[in-house]
Amino acid sequence: MLAMSISVFLGGCLWDDPRGNQSPIAALRTPVVAPVGVSVAIDAGRSFDPDHDSISFSFEVVGYAQEANETHRIESARPRIEYVFPSEGLYSVRLVVRDDVGAETTIVQDVSVRGDL
Numbered sequence: 001m002l003a004m005s006i007s008v009f010l011g012g013c014l015w016d017d018p019r020g021n022q023s024p025i026a027a028l029r030t031p032v033v034a035p036v037g038v039s040v041a042i043d044a045g046r047s048f049d050p051d052h053d054s055i056s057f058s059f060e061v062v063g064y065a066q067e068a069n070e071t072h073r074i075e076s077a078r079p080r081i082e083y084v085f086p087s088e089g090l091y092s093v094r095l096v097v098r099d100d101v102g103a104e105t106t107i108v109q110d111v112s113v114r115g116d117l
Helices: none
Strands: 004-010 025-037 039-043 055-064 070-074 081-083 089-099 104-114
Touching: 025 089, 055 081, 070 081
Parallel strands: 025 104
Antiparallel strands: 004 025, 025 039, 039 081, 055 070, 055 089, 089 104
């Protein structure tokens, strides 16, 4: 099986908050092509907060499969989850990283799910 993944980084700026709080830097690593029915890692472990605030993670997987559109939301204190894509199609994995002050950064990565892998 050919495994391909991509890492995407997105972060806030120094002027996000008049009090000086900076938004977290969101980093998402997920396969760009994944097999149906097999557990894959969705990893935000390189995300961090420049102010060293505590951060939390919200993962949302939105599927545009042939059978039906589906959305799964996973709130997590941990930066890594395992996910099984239930059917072929194009999915969007959305990550929101929030600090304990309320600043957040969102990042999205598309995943093509295939049954022939």
